[in-house]
């Protein structure tokens with residue numbers, strides 16, 4: 001059987017800047033391609049396949065190496081293992097783009113990581129249930145990024161999100177990126193649907209980082225209202241911005 005390959009944008013070591021694992025050291029494997037188009041997308045380059053995979057051998061700037069795409073899972077696994085040998089890491093993060101576009105690659109990598117004792121973390125929009133069914137059993141953590149309707153031209157059906165959510169066996173949380181355009185009514189609709197799916201879901205509201213022109217974060221009063229609305233339905237609701245940007249790391 002041929003080895004799994006995928007177009008990879010970059011591989012680098014940094015701190016997780018979002019969600020419940022904010023602050024842990026991870027190796028990030030950023031996969032190319034995404035079927036969605038969020039208004040606030042800050043990784044637009046990752047939505048297209050790139051000719052090369054850039055490997056950042058130093059956590060901050062420094063030496064990099066370009067590998068021709070697509071890259072074999074064994075090659076990327078060896079690079080990740082080298083980074084983990086050089087400094088302790090909590091896990092490898094599969095991010096994008098949308099990593100579920102490349103389930104064979106993610107599965108092959110996660111199996112290798114597990115054999116080496118490293119946890120796997122998936123950052124996904126939960127928009128591809130069939131791929132999720134294959135990938136989810138190997139993930140120790142999943143950040144499930146639900147796209148609120150006002151933040152995307154073609155929303156992911158909640159039913160697809162719920163099917164993906166139900167397949168996750170490890171730790172999980174929902175991340176909602178919140179812009180100044182998000183309304184209480186759409187948060188309310190999400191909460192009702194999500195509570196029916198999993199009343200114990202942990203919810204992270206992430207105020208958007210204003211890096212895309214015209215996309216602004218919510219005012220503090222709106223953020224309080226949105227968080228209070230979520231708290232009517234769920235016991236664990238947190239507001240966490242993108243922390244990696246605060247300290248100027250990738």
Ligand code: SF4
Nearest residue numbers: 034036037038041097
């Ligand atoms: S899912 Fe992620 S990569 Fe895709 S458009 Fe949205 S923010 Fe960008």
